Amino acid sequence: MKKLFASKAEKNEFISGWLFILPTVVGLVVLNIIPLIKTIYESFFKTGAFGKGNVFIGLDNYRRLFTDEEVWQALINTFKYAIIEVPLSIIIAMFIAVLLNKKVKGRTVYRTIYFLPMVAAPAAVAMVWRWLYNNEFGLLNYIRRVVGQNPVNWISDPKIAIIFLALVGVWSVIGYNMILFLAGLQEIPKDYYEAATIDGAGNIRKFFNITLPLISPTMFFVVVTRIIAALQMFDVIYMMIDKSNPALKKTQSLVYLFYKHSFIQSEKGYGAAIVMLLLVVILLITALQMYAQKKWVHYE
Amino acid sequence: MRIKKILSMTLLVTIMLTFAACGGKNTADRTVKDNNSGSNDKLVVAIWDKNQLNGLEEIIDGFTKETGIEADIQVTPWDQYWTMLEAGATGGQLPDVFWMHSNEIAKYAEYEMLLDLTDRINSSDKIDLSKYPKDIVDLYNWNNEKQYAVPKDIDTIALWYNKTMFDEAGLAYPNEDWTWDDFKEAAKKLTKSDGSQYGYALNPGNNQDGWYNMIYSMGGAVISDDKKTSKMDDTNTIKAIEFAASFIKEGYSPNYEVLSENSVDSLFKSGKIAMVILGSWMVNDFMSNDYVKTNADVALLPKDAFTGRRISLYNGLGWAASANTKNPDNAWKLIEYLCSKEGQQKQADLGVTMSAYEGTSDNWKNLYPEVNLQAYLDMKENIVIRPYSKSTVIWENYATEKLVDVWRGIITAEEACKSIASRMNELLKQE
Numbered sequence: 001m002k003k004l005f006a007s008k009a010e011k012n013e014f015i016s017g018w019l020f021i022l023p024t025v026v027g028l029v030v031l032n033i034i035p036l037i038k039t040i041y042e043s044f045f046k047t048g049a050f051g052k053g054n055v056f057i058g059l060d061n062y063r064r065l066f067t068d069e070e071v072w073q074a075l076i077n078t079f080k081y082a083i084i085e086v087p088l089s090i091i092i093a094m095f096i097a098v099l100l101n102k103k104v105k106g107r108t109v110y111r112t113i114y115f116l117p118m119v120a121a122p123a124a125v126a127m128v129w130r131w132l133y134n135n136e137f138g139l140l141n142y143i144r145r146v147v148g149q150n151p152v153n154w155i156s157d158p159k160i161a162i163i164f165l166a167l168v169g170v171w172s173v174i175g176y177n178m179i180l181f182l183a184g185l186q187e188i189p190k191d192y193y194e195a196a197t198i199d200g201a202g203n204i205r206k207f208f209n210i211t212l213p214l215i216s217p218t219m220f221f222v223v224v225t226r227i228i229a230a231l232q233m234f235d236v237i238y239m240m241i242d243k244s245n246p247a248l249k250k251t252q253s254l255v256y257l258f259y260k261h262s263f264i265q266s267e268k269g270y271g272a273a274i275v276m277l278l279l280v281v282i283l284l285i286t287a288l289q290m291y292a293q294k295k296w297v298h299y300e
Numbered sequence: 301m302r303i304k305k306i307l308s309m310t311l312l313v314t315i316m317l318t319f320a321a322c323g324g325k326n327t328a329d330r331t332v333k334d335n336n337s338g339s340n341d342k343l344v345v346a347i348w349d350k351n352q353l354n355g356l357e358e359i360i361d362g363f364t365k366e367t368g369i370e371a372d373i374q375v376t377p378w379d380q381y382w383t384m385l386e387a388g389a390t391g392g393q394l395p396d397v398f399w400m401h402s403n404e405i406a407k408y409a410e411y412e413m414l415l416d417l418t419d420r421i422n423s424s425d426k427i428d429l430s431k432y433p434k435d436i437v438d439l440y441n442w443n444n445e446k447q448y449a450v451p452k453d454i455d456t457i458a459l460w461y462n463k464t465m466f467d468e469a470g471l472a473y474p475n476e477d478w479t480w481d482d483f484k485e486a487a488k489k490l491t492k493s494d495g496s497q498y499g500y501a502l503n504p505g506n507n508q509d510g511w512y513n514m515i516y517s518m519g520g521a522v523i524s525d526d527k528k529t530s531k532m533d534d535t536n537t538i539k540a541i542e543f544a545a546s547f548i549k550e551g552y553s554p555n556y557e558v559l560s561e562n563s564v565d566s567l568f569k570s571g572k573i574a575m576v577i578l579g580s581w582m583v584n585d586f587m588s589n590d591y592v593k594t595n596a597d598v599a600l601l602p603k604d605a606f607t608g609r610r611i612s613l614y615n616g617l618g619w620a621a622s623a624n625t626k627n628p629d630n631a632w633k634l635i636e637y638l639c640s641k642e643g644q645q646k647q648a649d650l651g652v653t654m655s656a657y658e659g660t661s662d663n664w665k666n667l668y669p670e671v672n673l674q675a676y677l678d679m680k681e682n683i684v685i686r687p688y689s690k691s692t693v694i695w696e697n698y699a700t701e702k703l704v705d706v707w708r709g710i711i712t713a714e715e716a717c718k719s720i721a722s723r724m725n726e727l728l729k730q731e
Contacts, residue, residue: 049407050390136554136562136572156557243700244504245560246708263383265694266407 043272054269061273070249071257071274075281077162078253082230084166085173090222092170093177098211100178101185111182115175122172126239129168130155133240155240161247165236173229177222184218185211213298220297224289231282234259254278343371343630346398348381351584355652362646363637369630371397389413394622396631400449401617402439406690408620409442415621418447420632426640432656435685436616449618450639451656453647455580456679457509457601457612459483464595465490465497465574474575474599480514480543483575483602487552490574499552501564501573502544504707505700508613508686509579514540516611517604522687523724527731530724532699532717541713545706556708568592577601580654580676587668598675612679615686616656654680690731695724 005011043061045054065071096114100107117125132139133154141151155161192210201209212219234255241251252260254274262271347356353375360371374395376384382404388394394413408414421427429437432451440449459474466473469489474482487499503510515522520537523530531537547553554567568576569589578586586592603610619638621631637643644657651667654676661680665673689695699720705711 048411050386050411050413052411134561136558136567137570153557153561156560242505242560243697244704246556246704248701248704263386265697266386267694 039272039275042269043276045269047266047268049266057269061270062276064270065273065277070252071254071277073249074252074254074257075277077251078231078233078255078278080162081166081169081233081253082227084163085169085230085233086223086226088166089170089173089177089226090219093174093222094181094215094219096174097178097181097185098207101182111178114178117172118175120172122235123239125168125172126236129171130240133164155251156245156247158247158250161241161245162251165240165251168236168240169230169233173226177226180218180222181215184215188214216297217299220289220293224286227285227289228282231278231285341370341627343369343397343627343634344395345371345373345634346376346381346385346395347373348376348378348399349581350375350377351581352652355647355650358650359638359643359646359652360634363634363643366637367633369633371634389622392624394625396625396627397619397621397634399452399617400440400620402615402686402688403692403696405440405442405448405618406688406692409440409446409448410690413623414448415623415625415628415631416446416448417450417621417632417635418445420636421447421450424636426636431641431658433614433616433658435614436618436656439616439685439688440618440620449620450635452617452619452639453653454614454616454656454661454680455654456614456676456683457513457577457579458675458679459575459577459599459601460568460586460592460596461575461599462568462571462573462595463597465571473597474602476600478599478602479605480517480602481605484543484547484552487547487575488550491552496572498554498573500547500575501553501559501567502547502707503564503576503578504556504559504704505563507696507700508615509577511541511544511703512613512686513577513601513611514544516613516684517601517607517609518543519604519607519609523689523728527689528728530695530721530728532724533721538713538717541703541706541717545709545713548707549709556704559707560704568596571595580673583668583673583676584651587671593670596671598672600675600678610679610682612683613686614680614683689728691727695720695727698723 005014042054044056044058046057046060047054100111100114104110131137135141135151135153135156138154140154144151152160154164188211192214193206196206196210232255233253237251237253237256238259241248245251254277258271258274258278260271261274262268345356345360347353353373357373360373364370381399385394385398385404389408389411400408400414421429427450429447429450433454436451436454437447440451441447461474463473466486471486471489474486483500490499491497512522515537518536518540520534520540521531522537548556548559553559554572558567564573564576565578565582565586567573569586569591571591586596601610601612619635621628621635625631638647639657641657641660644655644660645663647653648655648661648664649666651664654661654664661677665677667673702716702720706713706716
């Protein structure tokens, strides 16, 4: 009989390996995998309240999904949000990270300040920004009135509301991206820069030819995770846009629709179908990114 | 180097203490919940209006003195209340006693999440269902068999106006002869061309204290009496919606974007609006505001010139108990106390709200003698129950969202009402 383990030591290592990852695995299975399977399952039902009385209706939820204008507009809104938030936050964060990588005086203070928005609770952030944007009493319009300009409906004008929501997202996420980029920057050996200086390269040349390629693994990670997070945006919209806001239709994201159908209107089956759509979209985009990885990410 | 060490140690200790405090509070909450497995433990009571907390706590203190049973009130704001309740219901951990509302009673009754109170009511000498408004009793009655909640209160709608602004414009205050046309005339005269003051602001987010009153007084309706068809496409209903939308259209109300970002009560409190129509549940909130206290008063709602009718929509909450509470007898005792004549009288005397038990509410107005709260009591003469059905939340949300486009002037009232009626009929057919 062939032995599974070569020695007792190997067996011990195997067991302790699993013990170490057990908490994460349990958490993953209970909080992520099982709900995922349950959601896929529920998307084929017309759900009753309190988890009882589910009626199997096959693909009806999906059929409704395809003809539901609200859902497709929400998809567009979600994309708009991501297109504004991700590139802006990455570019700004990259810029700040490069600046704070040098031996500037008090740079730890600066780093803390830039990271602070991440520490604030998203709900609190949304509430404060909501007041800044308020068209009657908000600070931004107050300043505009003082300098003689007309007030702007920052978050109740359907044409522009999504832009200003995305800016709130940018503001809150810059710190996170910055920290990741800083870590990536510090991995780059100083020799490259020295060699470049000797060869007479200017700062801009150094940035594009040394920094960017060598930080591309970090950049890849940030881009992938930020896109996924942006496509899942919910709390900024939920907290800043009311049901009666004229911009609602042009700002509600897929997750917001999921929340509305599942928890406010108790149609969990339909909500599950909406979330499945989001899952497919995110999977596709991430798969594309993985493929594109070979083209632009520079691994050592 | 030493400074750094000291600083980081202080930070670490502070963080740990903060976590311990938060963690400590959580364990305390958990022990309260775990303790609910006995019969002399605190009852958990859930409500959503913090304005009623103090009064209710006082009433419950009286209950505890009488029976020795303790109860703890938890306030969860309206927006999260139902999510909280549903999560509790799904997990089998509802609060013992809690508020029930017409929007949700059907769901909770159909899935038998509530304690059936029928027999207890019948054998109780403190609760006599004929003493409460029939509409409210019926609201919480399921299939004519089971009574799932006992009426707690009623609310009515009245007109708040800014006396100072009326004086400035030289207008007589609203009186009982006012029609909707007088109302509009006044709104026009009270609107200043520089945009610093408007006559009236319609609340786009709430139907009960807004367009519903106009609909019913003009002879229209929202839903048929048998709750099988929608009346939103009735000509009088459409007429009323057009009337409501005309204020924004003709400039006597702030534009829609302002209304969507700022609640009408905050606009009234900051002196931007001369008149608002609000429910009696706002009284405590308004009267704690100095500006409103000195400048405002309350009047009856205007009547319709054509029908001569003056209508206020009304609604009433009910006290319900969880079907699998560990203390059903104690929970019932609390409900009995709160809904008994004495409990209801106390509720009105403390100014908490107008009570459902007949003849107990007159003292409610005495809490704020500066304003004419009698108007709210007088509106009780002409009331229509707030429209509901088993799927209220879905069609109400649809209607509110559809009407937004009417307030914005994008579609006509007729278009919107017809669309709402057809969606409502779809949903009502499935009930």
